[in-house]
Amino acid sequence: MTTMTKMKGVATAFSFAALMSVGGASLASAEDVTLTMAVPDWPPTRIMKKFFDEQYKPKSGNTVKLEVDFIPWPDFYTRVNASLTSGEQKYNFIVSDSQWLGAFVEGGYFRKINDLLDADPEFMATFKTIHPNPLNAYSTYPHKTENYYGFPQFPDVLVNYARQDIICHDEEQKNFQAKYGKKLPCTGEELDAMTWDDFKNVGEFFQRKKGDMLAGAPADDDFYGIAYQAGKGYDFSSMQINGFIWQMGGDTWDETKAPKGQAEGVVNSPAAVAALEKYLSLIQYMPPVAKTGTMDIFVSDQLFREGKVAMNIDWIGLGEASLAADSKVKDKLVFGQMPGTMGADGKMVRWSNIGGQPFVLTTWTTESQTKEAVDFVKWWLSNDIQHQFAQGGGQSAVKAVYEDPKYVTYRPWNRAWAPQLDWQKDVWHVPQFFELLTQQQDQFDLAITGKQDAKTTLDNIAKFQQDKLKEVGLIE
Amino acid sequence: MTTTAQFLPAPPLLSPVAHNWKLALLAGLVVSVIAIVLFPARLSVSVVGAMVALVAAAFAVNAYxxxxxxxLLVAPAIAVLFVMNIFPLLWSLGLSFFAYQSNNQSIRFVGLNNYIKVLTNDIAAPANWDALINTGMFVVFTVALQMITGFLLAMLFAKQFPLRKYLLILVLTPMMLSVVASGVFFSYYYDPTFGILSYVMGEITGNQFILMDSKVGAVAGIVFTDAWMWAPFVMLLVLAGLVSVPKYLYEAAAIDRVSKARQFWTITFPYIRGLLMLALLFRTIEAFKLYDLVYILIRGGQDTKTIAYLITEIANEQNKTSEGAALSYVILFMVIVLTNLYLYLANRRNQGA
Incomplete structure (x- = not known):
């Protein structure tokens, strides 16, 4: 019987402990609201947290705490995915890549916000001041319908990072003019006017061996003209290749045309093949790491900051690093829009894949948390805070903010921001996003490392997408 | 043990005493099945958990x-093993017979379809077979290189020489580093712009050298890094064997003027054979799970995807949980067969010797 008594004692202790914890939770003041957020660890999210802690005063009079998990970028998707699918229901807010929407909405994790927008005209008004391209990419699922989920956290586009000290050098200017019969782009406006052919010329022109003359002095290491993402990881080639394909008249599988829209015949159309060939033809002028298929956005950015490249196409999100103290090029920069393709009508076509991330609410967020969250988002998207965010190195998709003449003075790349917004598109918000992406990245990697030609690559991708999307009913 | 168990006779099946574990087991099963059928998943999980606790408690009381x-003394260890290892293992085995995606609430029994899919499906199977072949290749190369290097290092460090102690610590360091740290270190080492390897090769040959631009180079890079990390482990095991050889055997052999090679095969080798086998076993099992270096160094490019890499992609990134589970069990099966084969060969040799 002693055992029984002991066991009873233990059981009593346990239930007492349980009571204590439940009681403790209910005793906590109803005025305290904690919002938990999963974000990638980089300046745009650090700034948001800083602004919140320093400036945010909830209108409701409650004490609102923002608890932020800063997760390193390379782990971000895996960690968020694991947290959501495990059902731990830890986060109220999640910074999400736009393409994750489908998978996580269908999974029942992301909260639809139409009711919140309808209930609050002021919120709706703020929401509608966001440029339609980022709004569609970051918030709508199914894509481009009026079903809203997210708010821009850090909107982003690809821009051209260039070394002014190299490209504006008189000697280089003269030699370039003599070789190509065209002026070597030097100012921001001249960079804006570049086509991919001009970009290729820059790549070819600036291939220098160690000891060759470069901008009036012998190069201390091999130097390269151009770089862009050509990496196998995550989406580190698709985001560049999509732009090429759209600019040159090809297309990716268009989810808004489902289930009629096809993948075969579209994804591997002759225009798309020509575009991929163009993309691949520039890789020979890039730093040699491109041939290993590991030149992702971080590697090309590092090469640029270390002064090995004259021009690099990369996200604005990495811009702050190029101005940081340890950047070897921090005082030598000029920025322009990503190169375009000259259309038949003589106008530049500039389609590009949108970057950046929205943040979304999760379905288990309680009513009181949701109320505070909406107030927080309204505050976040208010002109004043968006201006401050942009001044601190962020970007804003709110019209009144980026159209303000002051906006372009905040950062050197901001001049490329507003004109690029009109040319942003996005791919696949469908739940099969990750499967489509990994297969495509694998295939692009084969092409980038020279194992496979453009036609075969796109044929393989088209076939896979056709089969996969047919299987799940997105293609009839 | 058998004598002490006689103190208390086993109770009849339906007697409601605390040590009647048979009744607890029966009740637990019945209640669990009812709960699974009747209640929503969230509630039935708790009920099943409570039933498992009940059965465990009955076992404990019975033992006491x-x-x-x-x-009773080993029970906590078994409980931890069950919760952390055996239960997830059985759970994933169960999952592999269902169509289940972790980001999707629906679940459907599909029998062996996942296994058939990972082995024969037009879209999925070729990648799996490629990854399997790559895994086999990495197992052979990494284990062979580690065994040889580790063995030679052990032979070297079995001798006494100046600074031996410090060099030994230095040689053991790679094993203690995290794989990610070593991976990042080597990715810079191999980098064609910043890396020393390309710099040195460039100076020697005059041409640009890019290690990772071909499959051969990428595999060589990964195998070398893995060997750099794990050869010390093999060395440590072999060294333990070497120092356990009694000195007098060598002295006796020297008196008999036995050649060095003969000394090695008849004296040294029998002492280290078991440990070599152990090292081989550990390293083979580990090599089957190679993922980290392939990811960090080349992101699975240049056709270096291993099966572990593929499973991570399928199960963790694409959320195809049950398909990933099925593939994992195929690998588990292969590893078990292989290790048993090893052990069988090792035992047969021992008996023969």
Missing amino acids: RRRYYGG
């Missing part, structure tokens, strides 16, 4: 009353 203290 019948003075089966040995069993």
Whole structure:
């Protein structure tokens, strides 16, 4: 019987402990609201947290705490995915890549916000001041319908990072003019006017061996003209290749045309093949790491900051690093829009894949948390805070903010921001996003490392997408 | 143990005493099945958990009353093993017979379809077979290089020489580093712009050298890094064997003027054979799970995807949980067969010797 008594004692202790914890939770003041957020660890999210802690005063009079998990970028998707699918229901807010929407909405994790927008005209008004391209990419699922989920956290586009000290050098200017019969782009406006052919010329022109003359002095290491993402990881080639394909008249599988829209015949159309060939033809002028298929956005950015490249196409999100103290090029920069393709009508076509991330609410967020969250988002998207965010190195998709003449003075790349917004598109918000992406990245990697030609690559991708999307009913 | 168990007779099946584990097991099963059928998943999980606790408690009381203290003492270890290892293992085995995606609430029994899919499907199977072949290749190359290097290092460090102690610590360091740290270190080492390897090769040959631009180079890079990390482990095991060889055997052999090679095969080798086998076993099992270096160094490019890499992609990134589970079990099966083969060969040799 002693055992029984002991066991009873233990059981009593346990239930007492349980009571204590439940009681403790209910005793906590109803005025305290904690919002938990999963974000990638980089300046745009650090700034948001800083602004919140320093400036945010909830209108409701409650004490609102923002608890932020800063997760390193390379782990971000895996960690968020694991947290959501495990059902731990830890986060109220999640910074999400736009393409994750489908998978996580269908999974029942992301909260639809139409009711919140309808209930609050002021919120709706703020929401509608966001440029339609980022709004569609970051918030709508199914894509481009009026079903809203997210708010821009850090909107982003690809821009051209260039070394002014190299490209504006008189000697280089003269030699370039003599070789190509065209002026070597030097100012921001001249960079804006570049086509991919001009970009290729820059790549070819600036291939220098160690000891060759470069901008009036012998190069201390091999130097390269151009770089862009050509990496196998995550989406580190698709985001560049999509732009090429759209600019040159090809297309990716268009989810808004489902289930009629096809993948075969579209994804591997002759225009798309020509575009991929163009993309691949520039890789020979890039730093040699491109041939290993590991030149992702971080590697090309590092090469640029270390002064090995004259021009690099990369996200604005990495811009702050190029101005940081340890950047070897921090005082030598000029920025322009990503190169375009000259259309038949003589106008530049500039389609590009949108970057950046929205943040979304999760379905288990309680009513009181949701109320505070909406107030927080309204505050976040208010002109004043968006201006401050942009001044601190962020970007804003709110019209009144980026159209303000002051906006372009905040950062050197901001001049490329507003004109690029009109040319942003996005791919696949469908739940099969990750499967489509990994297969495509694998295939692009084969092409980038020279194992496979453009036609075969796109044929393989088209076939896979056709089969996969047919299987799940997105293609009839 | 058998004598102490006699103190208390086993109770009849339906007797409601605390040590009647058979009744607890029966009740637990019945209640669990009812809960699974009737309640929503969230509630039934808790009910099943409570039933498992009930059965465990009955077992514990039974062991205590019948003075089966040995069993009681190992019970916590078994409980942890069950919760952390055996239960997830069985759970994933169960999942592999269902169509289940972790980001999707629906689940459907599909029998062996996942296994058939990972082995024969037009879209999925070729990648799996490629990854399997790559895994086999990495197992052979990394284990062979580690065994040889580790063995030679052990032979070297079995001798006494100046600074031996410090060099030994230095040689053991790679094993203690995290794989990610070593991976990042080597990715810079191999980098064609910043890396020393390309710099040195460039100076020697005059041409640009890019290690990772071909499959051969990428595999060589990964194998070398893995060997750099794990050869010290093999060395440590072999060294333990080498120092355990009694000195007098060598002295006797020297008196008999036995050649060095003969000394090695008849004296040294029998002492280290078991440990070599152990090292081989550990390293082979580990090599089957190679993922980290392939990811960090080349992101699975240049056709270096291993099966572990593929499973991570399928199960963790694409959320195809049950398909990933099925593939994992195929690998588990292969590893078990292979290790048993090893052990069988090792035992047969021992008996033959």
